[in-house]
Amino acid sequence: MSAFSNLLIPAVLFFALGFVARLIKSDLRFPPDLAKILSIYLLVSIGLHGGVELAKADLGEAVAAVVWALLLGLLLPIIGFGLLLATRRVGPLDAAAIAAHYGSVSAGTFLTAIAFLGSQGIEYERYPLIMLAIMESPAIVVGLLLASWSRGRIAKTAPERGTPRADHGNGHLGDILREAFTNGSVVLLIGSMLIGAIANPKAMESLHPFTTDIFMGMLCLFLLEMGLEAGRRFADFRRVGWALVTFGLAMPLIGGAIGVLVGDLMLGFSVGGTTLVGVLGASASYIAVPPAMRLAVPEANPSFYLTLSLGVTFPFNVVVGIPIYHQLAQMLAGGA
Template sequence: MSISSILVPAVLFFALGMFACIIKSDLKFPPDMHKMIVIYLLVGIGLHGGKALSEASMSSAIPAVMAALLLGFGLPIVAYLIMRFLGRIDPMNSAAIAAHYGSVSAGTYMTAVAFLNGISVDYEAYPVIMLAIMESPAIIIGLILAGYSRRILAAQQSSIGGPAVAAVEGDGHQKGMLKHLVIESFTNGSILLLFGSMAIGSIINETNMHKIEPFFDTIFMGALCLFLLDMGMEAGKRIYEFKDVGIFLVIFGVIMPIIGATAGILIGHFWLQYSIGGVTLVTVLAASCSYIAVPPAMRLAVPEANPSFYLTLSLGLTFPFNVLVGIPIYYGAAQWLAYNY
């Protein structure tokens, strides 16, 4: 794989954004432009995914749904155990951070799509279903872990004469919060756009699809470049916050995506039996980390956690790692696995 295939324009614009922030340039996006670009990209992904799904058997999508649920529920637990028993991170911060690493990054997925398109590699449509599904399980697990941690702390307080009533009230509050956030995660704007656009793409006919393709196809990669330019500037702002998160969490921010990628590549190749491109996308989903939907959910549900920890890790470390380094490595690993197994 040549250097030119790795240095796709989207990745280069991300690097430009980081560089602009590091040198303290006055470059910045107009207000709300980021949201407009995200909406456009999500609709574009959904339409193309829906079109591809309309040509496939829906029964063949069931394994992708099961894989998404397995990764969405399993990876946060792995992340939590690593932080608690290896890093000795306090339980509330561990729960909040773990939720981010079971969820997904649409930006990382879109960059992977751009990478595969740049080297003319085909891929299945099913990973876009996994993208839409994996957000919610991680939030649920994060809340369960936070609730479990609160009960443990309450039990410890009561054993030394602390207030036990707060534990009962906190438990009831946690159940109400869980219900609220589960509903909110399924009505989240990003999820709604993905599912809605997929539905539209699957039911409109070829003639109507051709009418909108110039807008959602021809300029898609240009919009992605602008999105990653903005994300590069956001990631650059987090570089200066690494001193606050500690060396273990910095190491965790690189190791955890590799652990997720390992699970993703094995599931994509041996269970789902996708092509090299499809396995790459499943691997990217498992390696990614949410920086849009999960942070506000954790800030609401786990106020005891420090937002600078999970925001710095997700946006300042794991996202740049995946975009600049991870995606080519995941593709190379999927290629090696396809040729050897």
């Protein structure tokens, strides 16, 4: 029963409220610029918080965890993108936006896993907390790279007066990289993380109300707006629902297994620490990545990535996934 109660958090319920409001054709609407303001706030707040956590760590000891966090954040979206394209049910831009969510992390799922370990008296290393902060950005960058590559492919094959468009130039990869790393979402997230890491700790304390006290309230408003948007485009999800639901259940198992292997074999963590790395690999972001994709890939359908991350993968991980990743960690530790 406690597992299901983890779904009854205000952020998830506000997403459900927006979704239902649109389905019943309520006149509830957000001012056009408010969603962008909320997106900017969330990215800045997450970046600052991650930078503060990074500053607290002993980077000499944490370097392996940081490297593997980066690798997971880069690898998992590529796996997800390939699987989504293989379904032939969503376009490449939707696949890129969805894949970015599955390379990033869910703080809610991570905190639930910590509560799970605490309830059983299982200790864990602090380095997965650093990995949590690190894994937000790489997946967003990869998602933007995949989206930019997809736009290029679409442009080349789109008919223009009955003929395919020509390839407009060399250095296309360089253009894609520049677009990804100069994208406003990435600049905000990475820049805020650097500020949080190098700023005077006492000065950062004055931002505590901004980064912590009002964060959940702002997240609730953002997810309310995203619920409205997802409800508006829900018919698209129903059209390809079976394929996406299958992905939303299979991808966390794939990512969780990879995370457990990294935690045990590559980082040498305890069962508790390995479980948390597995959870990081398995979770799908519904906080950092949605505002980034909303700003940078407006062509992508929010009902796809939000319904998957919040409506499929999050409850699956909370109810079923976390015990599975813990069991895998125990099996690896027992075989060591």
